[in-house]
Amino acid sequence: MTELTHLTIAEARDGLKAKSFSATELAKAHVDAIEKARALNAYVLETPEKALAMAKASDEKIARGEARALEGIPLGVKDLFCTEGVVSTAGSKILGNFTPPYESTVTRNLWDDGAVMLGKLNMDEFAMGSSNETSAFGPVVSPWRREGSNVSAGVSGAVEGTHLVPGGSSGGSAAAVAARLCLGATATDTGGSIRQPAAFTGTVGIKPTYGRVSRWGTVAFASSLDQAGPITRTVRDSAIMLRSMSGADPKDTTCADLPVPDFEAAVSRGVKGLKIGIPKEYRIDGMSAEIEKLWHQGTEWLRAAGAEIVEVSLPHTRYALPAYYIVAPAEASSNLARYDGVRYGLRENGKDILDLYERTRAAGFGREVKRRIMIGTYVLSAGYYDAYYVRAQKIRTLIKRDFEEVYAQGVHAILTPATPSAAFGIGEKGSDDPVEMYLNDIFTVTVNMAGLPGIAVPAGLDAQGLPLGLQLIGRAFDEETLFAAGQVIEDAAGRVSLPQPWWA
Amino acid sequence: MSVDQKTVRRIAHLARIAVTDEEVPHLQGELNAILSFVEQLNEVNVDGIEPMTSVTPMTMKKRQDGVTDGGYPDKIVMNAPATEDNFFLVPKVVE
Numbered sequence: 001m002t003e004l005t006h007l008t009i010a011e012a013r014d015g016l017k018a019k020s021f022s023a024t025e026l027a028k029a030h031v032d033a034i035e036k037a038r039a040l041n042a043y044v045l046e047t048p049e050k051a052l053a054m055a056k057a058s059d060e061k062i063a064r065g066e067a068r069a070l071e072g073i074p075l076g077v078k079d080l081f082c083t084e085g086v087v088s089t090a091g092s093k094i095l096g097n098f099t100p101p102y103e104s105t106v107t108r109n110l111w112d113d114g115a116v117m118l119g120k121l122n123m124d125e126f127a128m129g130s131s132n133e134t135s136a137f138g139p140v141v142s143p144w145r146r147e148g149s150n151v152s153a154g155v156s157g158a159v160e161g162t163h164l165v166p167g168g169s170s171g172g173s174a175a176a177v178a179a180r181l182c183l184g185a186t187a188t189d190t191g192g193s194i195r196q197p198a199a200f201t202g203t204v205g206i207k208p209t210y211g212r213v214s215r216w217g218t219v220a221f222a223s224s225l226d227q228a229g230p231i232t233r234t235v236r237d238s239a240i241m242l243r244s245m246s247g248a249d250p251k252d253t254t255c256a257d258l259p260v261p262d263f264e265a266a267v268s269r270g271v272k273g274l275k276i277g278i279p280k281e282y283r284i285d286g287m288s289a290e291i292e293k294l295w296h297q298g299t300e301w302l303r304a305a306g307a308e309i310v311e312v313s314l315p316h317t318r319y320a321l322p323a324y325y326i327v328a329p330a331e332a333s334s335n336l337a338r339y340d341g342v343r344y345g346l347r348e349n350g351k352d353i354l355d356l357y358e359r360t361r362a363a364g365f366g367r368e369v370k371r372r373i374m375i376g377t378y379v380l381s382a383g384y385y386d387a388y389y390v391r392a393q394k395i396r397t398l399i400k401r402d403f404e405e406v407y408a409q410g411v412h413a414i415l416t417p418a419t420p421s422a423a424f425g426i427g428e429k430g431s432d433d434p435v436e437m438y439l440n441d442i443f444t445v446t447v448n449m450a451g452l453p454g455i456a457v458p459a460g461l462d463a464q465g466l467p468l469g470l471q472l473i474g475r476a477f478d479e480e481t482l483f484a485a486g487q488v489i490e491d492a493a494g495r496v497s498l499p500q501p502w503w504a
Numbered sequence: 505m506s507v508d509q510k511t512v513r514r515i516a517h518l519a520r521i522a523v524t525d526e527e528v529p530h531l532q533g534e535l536n537a538i539l540s541f542v543e544q545l546n547e548v549n550v551d552g553i554e555p556m557t558s559v560t561p562m563t564m565k566k567r568q569d570g571v572t573d574g575g576y577p578d579k580i581v582m583n584a585p586a587t588e589d590n591f592f593l594v595p596k597v598v599e
Contacts, residue, residue: 101579211560224559253565322542333519340520342592344583353597354520362522370521371534377519378507378535387505388542393555395548400556434534435541451559476560 004029005180009073009237012183016062016072023062023072027055027116030074034118034181036504040141042166042176044079045087046119054116061114070244071114076182078173079120080127081107081228082217086117090219091125091135091169094364096345104217105249106186106228113244118182122172125366126336127193127221130440131429132171134368139426142166142201143179143499147465152502164423164466167197167440173231174201178498184232184241188218190225191324192419192444195456198231199418199469202458202496204238204486205231207444209477210451211256213242214249222331223254225324225448234495235457235486239263242479258477266480267487272306274481277411281317282443284420290462291417298415298459298470301492302485312411314402319395320446325438326379326392327449332369333376339364371434400450403473413481416443418456418469447473455482457489458496467496505543506536 004026007015015021031048051074058072082088082100089095103111111117124134132140142164145151151163166175170187174197177185187194189207198205206229213228220226230241243263249255278299283292303309341347341360348359365373379388406414420442430437447454453476456469470489474482507515512532516523523531577590586593 096585098583101576101582209560211562250565250567254560254562256560256562257565316548319545319548322545325538325542326545337520341585342594343581345585347585350595353595355522356595357520358517358522361520365521370519371531371538373519373521374512374515374531375535375538378511378515378539381515381518384505390555391545391548391550392542393557394550394553395545396556396559397553398548398550400559433537435537438541449559 005033007183008234009183009232009240010234012073017067023055023058023116024052026072027051027074030118030182037179037181037501039503040143040175040179041138042122042140042172042179042181043076043119044089044122044137044172047086047117050086051116051118058114058116068114069240070110072116073114073183074116074118075110076118076121076173076176076185077107078123078170078186078188080123080188080219081186082219083107083117083120086120088120088219089136091123091137092364092366092369093136094339094346094361098344102217105214105251106218106245109247110186110244115244121176121185124169124171125369126219126332127169127188127190128332128368128372129168130192130196130437131165132168133165133426134366136366140166140171140175142175142423143503144201144423144466145499145502162425165200165426167200167423169193170197170231174198174203174205177201177203177231177233179501179503180498184230184237186228186245187231188226188228189448190221190328191448192441194229194231195444195454195469195471196419196440198456199458200423200467202467202498203231203233204235204455204457205229206238206242206455206479206482207447207453208242208246208479209453211254212246212453212477212479214247214252214255216249216251220335222328223335224331225328235483235490236264236267238455239267239483256477261480263479263483266483269480269484270305271302271485271488274307274412274485275410276302276307276309276485277312277406277414278309279312279314279317279414279416281314282416284442288421291420291468294460294468294470295415295417298489301489302415305488310411312406312409312414314406314446316395316398316402317446320399320449321438321442323392323395323399324445324449325375326388327396329372329376330380330389331376333373333380336369336373396449399446403450403452407475412475413485414473416471416473418443418471422462422464422466422468443471452476453479453482455486457486459489459493505539507532507539
């Protein structure tokens with residue numbers, strides 16, 4: 001029998017149904033794997049007792065023939081989702097030991113469908129980062145190594161050598177899925193935080209349309225851009241997980257009142273007769289020949305599967321990233337005003353209330369978060385609001401219009417690279433100039449600005465043996481086409497052979 | 505546009521984040537790097553363009569104007585650093 005941690009969600013679901021193994025055995029296999037993988041720092045909190053209790057309940061459901069959609073499937077949860085009675089940190093010191101007395105809608109939906117919680121996953125602080133290096137709990141080590149790399153698990157159990165980042169901000173989610181420390185993980189994406197780490201780790205990640213998934217109970221970063229989605233090892237698994245995560249929610253007024261399609265049914269649809277757009281503006285200066293080749297390969301795969309390939313133009317693409325670095329910090333500065341040392345989380349006492357606020361926030365927020373709050377405060381301040389914030393929101397209108405015009409020409413989905421490069425080393429980027437790190441999101445951020453769905457699918461390896469991903473961008477609320485086209489790429493590229501557990 | 509050190513201190517104060525003298529020059533450099541990166545937005549002609557207010561066009565959901573939640577002050581204050589009788593405690597704000 002295949003090792004239980006190597007199964008896909010679909011295979012585990014079928015195995016549980018056929019009683020080839022129990023949910024308890026499946027949970028136990030993952031609990032053991034997590035324990036041996038602490039050097040990766042993917043989990044910030046392990047919840048083995050909870051996992052085993054939930055698995056036991058699943059076994060009872062299965063025995064009674066009452067299995068639900070995700071019955072007994074062990075998942076990791078990004079620490080941005082509030083989980084009732086389980087510490088939720090958002091990767092920050094400022095939340096301290098915050099223990100929510102409520103459950104986020106996304107995790108509630110997953111547990112209601114029978115999923116099992118393994119623990120909380122590491123992430124960039126407040127989801128602000130592209131490498132998981134801004135976490136207050138330290139960076140996550142990618143399970144991937146460059147060919148001939150010196151990385152190993154040292155005698156002390158710590159990882160030695162030059163390690164790679166798993167991407168961010170959902171770095172713990174991506175690393176845990178790639179290292180087989182869960183069958184799937186929840187993640188969130190404000191500018192690329194699902195798709196970039198998925199691309200870096202050879203996993204599949206989808207950011208659904210804004211409004212597909214409720215944001216209630218998910219710690220807010222930039223409310224008009226934030227959207228949750230899954231990271232999994234196959235396109236089919238993402239379809240299965242997204243269906244459970246989605247749905248209307250009376251607690252989130254921006255969550256759409258739309259029925260959730262059977263995403264899994266769309267996986268085998270194929271792309272015959274679909275029109276796939278290739279946006280010329282994504283061919284950026286200095287793009288590596290490898291990425292260029294991968295993109296071309298993806299185009300050929302879709303063409304061979306019966307899609308019509310057309311060149312399209314999204315003229316405002318290059319302005320998406322700078323506009324994002326006004327809109328997102330502006331919203332963040334407002335959202336993060338709630339961390340005041342009074343109602344929850346860390347508190348640093350001061351001589352008066354103002355001093356208490358300032359000391360608490362100075363001690364509780366990390367450098368990247370402070371930087372973004374300050375940029376946000378500046379662009380919203382009197383005298384600069386129109387020049388920065390209003391202008392950026394106008395440009396956002398233009399970015400969205402670009403996509404609308406392309407879709408109006410009959411294009412069903414757009415194919416682009418997911419990232420400008422493969423994963424880089426910890427400490428290699430952004431130490432002097434924050435913008436260097438921001439450029440990671442150049443291909444993904446447009447999708448958040450336009451509120452559209454986007455999926456990253458592994459499509460090949462670079463010369464160092466590291467995974468590279470392609471991105472498909474869809475029409476609003478048409479994730480189904482992304483699953484269909486994503487499956488074509490997965491079939492053509494072949495499933496990624498994930499790294500062997502050198503860390504265990 | 506770029507910010508000077510006085511402006512960095514003013515922004516930090518508006519954002520309610522204490523900054524030390526050593527942090528100010530670093531923050532100034534980083535903020536100016538970001539501001540110079542976003543400068544390119546000035547190339548775009550935005551005449552007559554409406555600023556985006558809602559990314560997916562939808563009518564806001566409405567519900568009946570009634571109390572649907574609450575009645576658990578102990579849960580509200582359970583994560584607070586300092587409380588008394590279900591009130592949040594702060595340093596004295598009125599002399």
